[in-house]
Amino acid sequence: MYTAILVPEVVKTERVLKSVYLERDVELEFFIPANLLGNERLNLLLINDGQAATELGLQEILNQLYQGYKIEPLVAVAIKASVDRLQEYGVAGHPDFLGRGNKAKDYTDFIIKELLPFVKVVVGLPINGRSAVAGFSLGGLTAFDIAWNNDNYFDAVGVFSGSFWWRKKDLKDNYTDDDRILHACIARKKIKPELKFWLMTGTEDETADRNRNFIIDSIDDTIDVIKELLKKGYRRPEDITYYEMVGGRHDVSTWGKAMLPFLIWAFGRKALL
Template sequence: MMKRIAIAAAATMLLAQAHATTVRIHYAAGQDTIQVRADKGAAGWSQGVPAKPEGGPLNVWTFTWPDTLGDIQMKPTLGADKVSIGGVYKLAAGSTVDIYPFFGPPFGKVTIVKDFASPQLDNKRALRIYLPPSYGENAAKRYPVLYMHDGQNLFDAKTASYGVEWGIDETVNRLVATGVMDEVIVVGIDNTPERIPEYTPCCDPKYGGGKLNAYDAFIVETVKPYVDRTYRTLPGKDTTAIMGSSLGGIASVLIAQRHPGIFSKAGGVSSSFWWNNGALLAKVPDRVPVKFYLDAGTRDDGLDDTTKMRDAMLAKGYRETDDLMFYKAEGGRHNEASWAARVDKPLTWFFPWGSTRQ
């Protein structure tokens, strides 16, 4: 009899779990508590309800709603009043979702790794690594990674080639704080005096080139493994992207085409598709499972060639807004100021708020 009762109780518990919408909040709250605000149930938007600590060393707090309430929108608070930074979290009815919030200032930090060696290219350069706002606050959280070329130009006007930076850190901070983009780590890979050959396949009649294979291997075999073992990354292909501008744009597109098992997203901003008399337009590889972002400005920025690349990729089976985004920047020029003004478009397409799971 007792055995039957225990089995029945276990079955009832499993059924209850199956018919609950659950959030698991990963956060070391210290002496504080985690509360939940939501659009349905006992938790409202104006006043939170305490979540339940699971106990143990993982610092996980849980809260559940009957799945009969349907989909839930919620935000955690630290204590009664400190609401998490960013957007609302959306939970499908009956789902269990793990979230990794933060409550401090929405400002990431850029660190510099000097003299990072490339055995493939036999040279050294700096890596400029943007760590997102929650990195130092929520040690349970891991992050997608965006690899970018021309690292000198991304974060600091003093090191930028023409005194104008992309402002990647400020843009990501803003997009995260306003809840339209997930947090990411950005790895800026500095260029070298060999920028043209490193970013290009062989061989343009005027500029030569031809070291892209070695640069590709440098990123895949040296930079990415270093980043994954040094920082709290999500190393899988679904959470790894690559992006650059001009020659860095064609480098990003070609590297992602070669490595669809490593990169799931690639951005070509004002890409130099004119390279080698348009050879890249004439031989577009078959479709691979990668989301490609392409853009160009309307003022001397290679818009015709970028449009041809868009059309060639559509002919290979890519679908616009699904795995191909094309943007024509009215008035955009071939410079950092124009790229800074529109970089929010690939960032929010690649990493929309709530899209990252770990």
């Protein structure tokens, strides 16, 4: 007797969640595989800057992975940023030198206290697999911060061209690398969150090289995040994956190409027997 294996097809639905913490309506796009039986291991991915989901080709990428039996069933939620993005994103409690990110704590509260319960209602099935949060650029920094401080809700984080430069002092004001906010937060934390990390950069993310070591700052800052994580006791490659894309730029096209390997890393399934 042969058992037919159904290939899920991703269904996209749009929702709006009225947030008390952000004091606005948050637009969401849910990407849920059809034909779920209710006994699957179901995973969750939250994506910052979800307004880029169409340009990323997220639905097509998910369908491609399902057709190749590459990933487990996954609920992906694209969270669209608002015009207040530069205030809602960042490191919670630590605005940068220009005061940006002063609503990052409110955004974290929205994710944990409002969005996660809303996802359960919308899906109607238990999220019993892995949960991850991801983002691009400043949204990637924010994803890292949220996961880092909420590992009881998340198992993994994906950062695409993360804004790890986020700093409390301007370059012209006697800046040193110790002024980078996220690196300091990692170093100060006394516990080691139970997390896995996928950190991506492109070799053409930018041209800035503040220490003139012939390595662009986005790569330098990401490598230094990895160094701080290693000091905490995380290991490579068991806990940390660094994905450097040759020719990759700071744009949606590059992140779309990197999305497929990230999804396999985060939600890959064992080969079918």
